[in-house]
Amino acid sequence: MSEPVPAASEAFHTEDMTISMGPQHPSTHGVLRFVVKTDGEVMREAIPDVGYLHRSIEKIGEKVTWHGYVPYTDRADYLAAMFTNQAFCMAAEKLGGLEVARRGEFCRVIACELNRIASHLIAVGTFGQDIGAVTPFLHALRERETINNLMEEICGARLTYNYIRIGGVGYDITPETCGRIVELLDHFGPIVDEYNRLLSYNKIFIERLANVAVITKEDAFQYNIVGPNLRACGIKWDIRRDIPYSVYPELEFDIPVGTGEKGTLGDSYDRYMMRIREMQESCKILRQCLKMIPKGPAISKVARKFKPPAGEVYVRVEAPRGDMGFYVISDGSEYAYRVRIRTGSFTAMSLIDKISRGLMVADLIALIASLDVDAPEIDR
Amino acid sequence: MQALVDQLIQDGYFQGVPREVLYAASMALAAFAVLSFFVAPLAGVTSWLERRVWARMQSRVGPNRVGPQGILQWLADGIKNLLKEDIIPTAADKWLFVFAPYIVFVGFLATFVVIPFGGQLIVADLNIGIFYLLAVTSLVVVGILMAGWSSNNKWSLLGGMRSAAQIVSYEIPAGLSVLTIIFVAGTMSMQGIIKGQGWAPWDWFLFYNPFTFGAFFLYFTAALAEGNRTPFDIPEAESELVAGYVTEYSGMRFLFFFFAEWGNLYVIGAIATTLFLGGWQVPPVTDNPILLGILQFVVFFLKAYFWVFVAMWVRGTLPRVRVDQLMSLCWKYMVPLSFICLLGTAAWMVIWPRGNRLASVAMFIWGLGILALFFRRVRYQIRNARPEIYLKPYI
Numbered sequence: 001m002s003e004p005v006p007a008a009s010e011a012f013h014t015e016d017m018t019i020s021m022g023p024q025h026p027s028t029h030g031v032l033r034f035v036v037k038t039d040g041e042v043m044r045e046a047i048p049d050v051g052y053l054h055r056s057i058e059k060i061g062e063k064v065t066w067h068g069y070v071p072y073t074d075r076a077d078y079l080a081a082m083f084t085n086q087a088f089c090m091a092a093e094k095l096g097g098l099e100v101a102r103r104g105e106f107c108r109v110i111a112c113e114l115n116r117i118a119s120h121l122i123a124v125g126t127f128g129q130d131i132g133a134v135t136p137f138l139h140a141l142r143e144r145e146t147i148n149n150l151m152e153e154i155c156g157a158r159l160t161y162n163y164i165r166i167g168g169v170g171y172d173i174t175p176e177t178c179g180r181i182v183e184l185l186d187h188f189g190p191i192v193d194e195y196n197r198l199l200s201y202n203k204i205f206i207e208r209l210a211n212v213a214v215i216t217k218e219d220a221f222q223y224n225i226v227g228p229n230l231r232a233c234g235i236k237w238d239i240r241r242d243i244p245y246s247v248y249p250e251l252e253f254d255i256p257v258g259t260g261e262k263g264t265l266g267d268s269y270d271r272y273m274m275r276i277r278e279m280q281e282s283c284k285i286l287r288q289c290l291k292m293i294p295k296g297p298a299i300s301k302v303a304r305k306f307k308p309p310a311g312e313v314y315v316r317v318e319a320p321r322g323d324m325g326f327y328v329i330s331d332g333s334e335y336a337y338r339v340r341i342r343t344g345s346f347t348a349m350s351l352i353d354k355i356s357r358g359l360m361v362a363d364l365i366a367l368i369a370s371l372d373v374d375a376p377e378i379d380r
Numbered sequence: 381m382q383a384l385v386d387q388l389i390q391d392g393y394f395q396g397v398p399r400e401v402l403y404a405a406s407m408a409l410a411a412f413a414v415l416s417f418f419v420a421p422l423a424g425v426t427s428w429l430e431r432r433v434w435a436r437m438q439s440r441v442g443p444n445r446v447g448p449q450g451i452l453q454w455l456a457d458g459i460k461n462l463l464k465e466d467i468i469p470t471a472a473d474k475w476l477f478v479f480a481p482y483i484v485f486v487g488f489l490a491t492f493v494v495i496p497f498g499g500q501l502i503v504a505d506l507n508i509g510i511f512y513l514l515a516v517t518s519l520v521v522v523g524i525l526m527a528g529w530s531s532n533n534k535w536s537l538l539g540g541m542r543s544a545a546q547i548v549s550y551e552i553p554a555g556l557s558v559l560t561i562i563f564v565a566g567t568m569s570m571q572g573i574i575k576g577q578g579w580a581p582w583d584w585f586l587f588y589n590p591f592t593f594g595a596f597f598l599y600f601t602a603a604l605a606e607g608n609r610t611p612f613d614i615p616e617a618e619s620e621l622v623a624g625y626v627t628e629y630s631g632m633r634f635l636f637f638f639f640a641e642w643g644n645l646y647v648i649g650a651i652a653t654t655l656f657l658g659g660w661q662v663p664p665v666t667d668n669p670i671l672l673g674i675l676q677f678v679v680f681f682l683k684a685y686f687w688v689f690v691a692m693w694v695r696g697t698l699p700r701v702r703v704d705q706l707m708s709l710c711w712k713y714m715v716p717l718s719f720i721c722l723l724g725t726a727a728w729m730v731i732w733p734r735g736n737r738l739a740s741v742a743m744f745i746w747g748l749g750i751l752a753l754f755f756r757r758v759r760y761q762i763r764n765a766r767p768e769i770y771l772k773p774y775i
Contacts, residue, residue: 017534019534040541041538041703041704131700132611132613132699133699134438134696135434135697138438139438139439142439190764197764198697199699202698207702208700208701208702208705360703361538362702362703363702365620
């Protein structure tokens with residue numbers, strides 16, 4: 001008699017909308033592209049499409065000399081160039097069996113931790129901007145500016161430092177600079193509190209991030225999430241403590257882990273707070289280093305034509321975006337046989353597809369921002 | 381305006397000219413005067429001031445090159461945008477694309493018909509003034525939807541859709557808050573509402589009873605959302621939707637949208653001032669009508685512009701909410717609360733039909749207390765804020 005009523009899904013056939021988000025998009029932190037399938041505002045999937053910023057930095061490593069490759073490593077992650085410098089130099093030193101000058105090691109740690117603060121400032125600043133608060137971004141950049149000035153004073157460059165060299169560091173840190181770093185730290189401690197008042201404990205900000213894009217411990221292991229993103233899942237793993245290098249074993253510092261303070265363990269808010277806490281820890285490390293720094297040369301004697309014996313080595317450092325590894329093979333010549341860089345952002349990208357299903361478009365922005373991915377580091 | 385024309389005809393001017401022509405001419409004249417001598421400079425200066433205020437909050441300088449302190453920046457920007465190429469995407473729906481900015485602009489500009497500038501200064505004191513206002517501001521959403529749809533860009537479409545959902549939803553709490561005041565005032569005429577209040581703060585409808593006090597904040601929040609302002613600026617959320625519904629616009633068409641947005645800030649302030657803050661009411665200090673008119677204009681303008689500043693302040697402070705949070709805020713909290721305000725005020729009027737002076741004064745003192753707490757908090761924040769340090773660079 002009466003015709004069967006078609007199900008709503010049949011009656012109103014809707015199509016998913018495919019949006020290409022990027023490579024030119026305000027909040028993809030460089031040139032990243034996501035192919036986003038959405039049903040209105042809800043995402044069906046978001047597939048990352050990487051490779052827009054590939055500069056074949058790894059290949060260049062096979063074509064330039066060991067010393068000459070250090071400036072190239074700067075470009076692998078230009079927000080945290082010190083760490084790529086350090087990782088490559090550590091690899092070369094390990095291959096060549098070199099001792100690093102002790103003062104040089106301290107200079108490295110000082111420079112690296114300053115760089116970590118600068119990098120995390122960018123991370124939390126852009127995080128605020130992606131959520132829609134522009135003021136914290138500019139406040140973060142203002143603080144970063146003072147760190148950049150210090151970096152300029154230390155090594156003459158503000159972004160791509162080329163400071164850490166094989167065997168030590170390029171330039172010694174002068175006592176005056178040490179004084180200015182202390183001045184900066186005295187200034188910076190309360191800044192973090194100010195930042196918390198302005199952004200971290202803002203109700204809207206918490207609502208936007210708590211319980212959003214939760215990464216479980218299992219996912220974090222399976223997708224090889226590293227660094228602050230891993231620690232936000234509640235796993236206390238830090239290369240500086242667990243596979244110690246440089247002078248980190250002599251320093252006292254805490255490793256902040258996520259607690260799920262405003263929502264679930266491993267949500268975006270935890271990942272955000274990780275950066276805030278790590279900045280405070282870096283301040284602690286810097287203060288200790290400035291007290292402990294010994295006298296002596298900043299760089300040990302290294303042959304100008306550095307030719308490490310044949311062999312292969314894998315070194316890891318704790319960069320702001322997590323465990324950064326350099327796998328370097330030497331065949332005994334003045335060029336490396338193979339350089340491979342393993343970065344935290346790249347593995348984090350593989351997780352986005354899984355986590356982003358069912359999130360809103362605005363949450364994808366929060367997810368990318370909270371993973372602190374960095375396009376140059378992904379593609380290299 | 382009509383009264384003025386009638387007066388002039390009675391005095392013997394314009395002999396032989398049909399009355400309708402005179403009315404039309406006077407309307408055109410008023411529209412021209414309001415647009416070119418008030419709205420355009422106002423929206424322009426607001427755009428400049430917003431950038432300056434915002435820059436100040438972000439420890440930047442902001443535009444300070446064109447004219448003293450950069451106050452003429454808006455003229456330079458306007459000329460620049462006029463000279464720019466007007467790009468219409470090939471895939472766009474051309475007619476809708478071209479007309480969308482005008483509809484937004486008309487929807488915004490038509491509000492100035494009933495917005496008072498002073499005791500005598502108003503283009504038309506309609507007896508349904510506030511109702512008319514709610515109606516024409518809804519026109520904006522049509523323009524935004526047209527812009528979002530016709531651009532043939534997915535970001536624009538998402539922005540347009542978000543905007544439509546947002547504006548339509550927030551009309552309700554805004555309308556209900558306005559209705560609360562219509563209850564109290566017993567009229568919908570803008571001048572009538574202002575005349576129902578006094579110059580003293582405790583005579584304002586803001587402090588009439590606790591419910592109108594709440595309705596004010598509901599209205600202001602809803603108005604921010606209707607004006608697509610932070611924290612409700614999701615239709616043009618630059619970090620999510622590139623630029624939302626204005627993504628494909630350039631040149632003067634682009635500027636029309638923002639002209640409307642900045643001008644709209646003043647409209648929000650003016651409505652809030654009219655409804656809740658005593659409008660142009662001034663203490664009886666002078667009998668000179670011209671002086672009184674100027675005083676009323678200044679008082680009204682300052683009250684209204686204060687809320688423009690608050691909107692800038694909010695924009696400089698808060699992040700943006702998400703679409704679903706925006707909707708739940710509206711439907712789960714603001715709509716019920718505005719109903720409570722409405723019914724509470726109705727009950728209040730049954731109990732005290734002529735208002736309760738004691739309650740008004742108590743509310744006023746309470747409001748002052750809140751203000752004092754707020755300023756204490758701000759002072760605490762400012763004291764704890766660290767100014768920039770200047771580490772001497774070595775060069």
